[in-house]
Amino acid sequence: MGADWQNLRLSAREIEQWSGLEVSDRWIGGLLLGVYRFSKLQRPLDWMGWLLFELVTVALLFVFTLPIGLGVLRIVPSTRAMLASMGVATMGGMVALYGHRARKGRSLQTLLHLLDEIDRYHRVLEAIAVVDRLAVAQGKALPIEHQETLQLTRDCLVTGLKTERILREQNNLMGQDGVAHLEQSLVLLKTLDLQTQADEYAGILQQSLAIAERVQQELYGTGKGHQSPTD
Structure with a gap:
């Protein structure tokens, strides 16, 4: 049986819950x-x-x-x-x-960029679902670490939504817990081997990693622009 990639999607209700909008x-x-x-x-x-x-x-x-x-x-x-x-x-x-x-x-510029990254992530999931169905039809299965890679990307996007809300609502520097979670997710993403035997699937995973990296750049760039009220 192929993996249930739909479980890795971020639903509209979840996005609204984490973004507060x-x-x-x-x-x-x-x-x-x-x-x-x-x-x-x-x-x-x-x-x-x-x-x-x-x-x-x-x-x-x-x-x-x-x-x-x-x-x-x-x-x-x-x-x-x-x-x-x-x-x-x-x-x-x-x-x-x-x-x-x-x-x-x-x-809301950061949130707009995050939503664009979520859209790209969902397109990656759709492409992987097709590849997975083809693999199942051939009696094969995609390695479990590929699912873990996408799960980590999803976690990174969720962290991005939560952190953006903190920055927007409190207009302060990023909380340490958010930074630690984001950095941990990205380190794990970078340490995974994204080179697979199927070049097209490797490209899909690279897109997933690129989404996570752009989320980090967007949040860090925005975070530097926010100053503490005591400064």
């Missing part, structure tokens, strides 16, 4: 006030969907300014004045909304 395939932190994952816009159709959503958002903002327009209409009985006031209010709402998104986006 609502996370979807396109958004982080909610649909309206959250941050859009622009890395997911790979095709023209994706960009069209994003543009349509933004147009709907502007239209909703304009509708919400109707009480302002009606108030102006009572003072100045002119439809043009009413529409102008609603337009100005809509522009103000857009500036406030996009300003909020920009500030939130800067604070």
Whole structure:
């Protein structure tokens, strides 16, 4: 029997639990006030969907300014004045909304990168699942250490999510427990022999290791940028 690679996936519920934020395939932190994952816009159709959503958002903002327009209409009985006031209010709402998104986006850059790494890790799992099925069809089985490698990569990603949350919520240096766990996972990953007899499978495992290393670089780079309040 082949390995159950689906057990190594990080579910949406787990990601939300460890990050402390609502996370979807396109958004982080909610649909309206959250941050859009622009890395997911790979095709023209994706960009069209994003543009349509933004147009709907502007239209909703304009509708919400109707009480302002009606108030102006009572003072100045002119439809043009009413529409102008609603337009100005809509522009103000857009500036406030996009300003909020920009500030939130800067604070979530590390999490955005981690989610991209999780997506790559899931693609690695899907590729390995295919290789595993082919191996089973030939009466073979993939070595157990390969599963351990991917488990360690998963552990590293989980540590990254937890550590990013600590940095974001407390705005302080990375906790020692998080550093120790992350370093231990990466040392174990690097000491495993990733050269297998099948070149294509070796490449897949190298991708898994690269994900873990990029997580380390992202966290350490972000961690250096956070200063303790006492400094």
